[in-house]
Amino acid sequence: MSVRVPITIACWDYDRTQALADGRIRPEGVDLTYLALPVEETFFRMARYQEFDAAEMSLSSYVLSLSGNDSPFVAIPIFPSRAFRHNGIYVRAQSPLRELSELAGKTVGIPEYQVTAAVWIRGILAEFHQVPVESVRYRTGGLQQSGRVEKIQLSLPAGVDVEPVPADQTLTDLLLSGELDAIYSPRTPQSMLDGDISIRRLLADPRAAEEEYFTRTGIFPIMHVIVLRRDLYQSHRWLARSLFQAFVDAKHNVQQKLGETAANRYMLPWLYAAVEQTQSVMGRDFWPYGLKANDTTLRTFLRYSYEQGLAGRLFEPAELFAPESLQAYRI
Incomplete structure (x- = not known):
């Protein structure tokens, strides 16, 4: 019997992560414990005390953590929260x-x-x-x-x-x-x-x-990113790819059901119309993961962070992420 690495992740209760939370999708090689915590609590506990193996984190806070000499986190290009502002x-x-x-x-x-x-x-x-x-x-x-x-x-x-x-x-x-x-x-x-x-x-x-x-x-603003504790990542670098792929699969699981009309999965009577209108403006994959599809959005945010005196320098998008998570085999 192969040994799975135990990982505790803190992330909000999103539809796009539900299959990870309930165990329908399991990251390869990982025994996952999913803590559905309010985002403000997760951010505070991870930023101040690094309490979790992996967590949802404010994109801004993560970028600021990279400005020091020894960042405690490394991200994967998974964006559980996006919102127009x-x-x-x-x-x-x-x-x-x-x-x-x-x-x-x-x-x-x-x-x-x-x-x-x-x-x-x-x-x-x-x-x-x-x-x-x-x-x-x-x-x-x-x-x-x-x-x-x-x-x-x-x-x-x-x-x-x-x-x-x-x-x-x-x-x-x-x-x-x-x-x-x-x-x-x-x-x-x-x-x-x-x-x-x-x-x-x-x-x-x-x-x-x-x-x-x-x-x-073409920008759908990114709010949050998924990070791993850097010490854990350095011990098991394959975790970056494994978690990335699991989040991608969990998103696909719910994305395919958004337009279902035989029985309303969500308590929104005109959800089908909202899905069709959103896709008419933003395209079919309006919530993309990965680096390539988000290059413009990330570059814009990184420029804003630098111009506003937050980031210590102007980062390139690829610098934010574990390289193992940038070569996914399916997105």
Whole structure:
């Protein structure tokens, strides 16, 4: 009986990873324990304490980890979380702000300066909407719970105004009180999800803006990546390829079922229409893994990270990943 390497991975409960979580797909040579943890908890525990053998990680945090002399992680080109971010800018319901270009000169709340969503939003606003990064005052803190701090120590360029909010206050409270003009957030404020109309998205039709952005750039922003602890990878370099292939197979498992209409697998009555509309804009494989299909997206993010004073240098996309995971036999 062959011995399988025991691996514990922390990753959110995604449809595209469900077959890994429930054991229908098993990485070759691996005895996998899958911990479905909230992303913020996974990021904090992995970045601060390297608690897991492998984990989902903020793309921004991972890139920052490479700027040191001894990075504790190595990634594989699996992207469990992607999201357009034009919809992630929130204002008070009565705010006069209606256009992205109007954010210049404003005070904006963000969970952390380095979070991937904020890097994308700042980059898009600077490149396409005449909102230079240094034209906005940034205030960091928890969206709905007070006390959030930067996970990673930053050394930002002069001219970038970043300060934490008071330890007992939240970004949502400060937005509603008028002390913040807007919030850039990867999460929708809970009050909006609960039906409260005191906060709205800045753009009235963010989907139209996101579709136009994709049509113009071909970019579907990457948020998270899968990383292995570097010491484990160096002991078993074949793990990079094995885990990569298992994630690819798990995504294919659910991708083939998205358009099923005989019985609704998901609680969305018009899912078939959403699938068809998405494919008409983005193509059939709209959530690609691997390096080649994501080269433009990764290059853009790496440029934004460097321009915003986060990454210590301008990385090439291939530098982010274990070379064994770049030569997959099926994607």
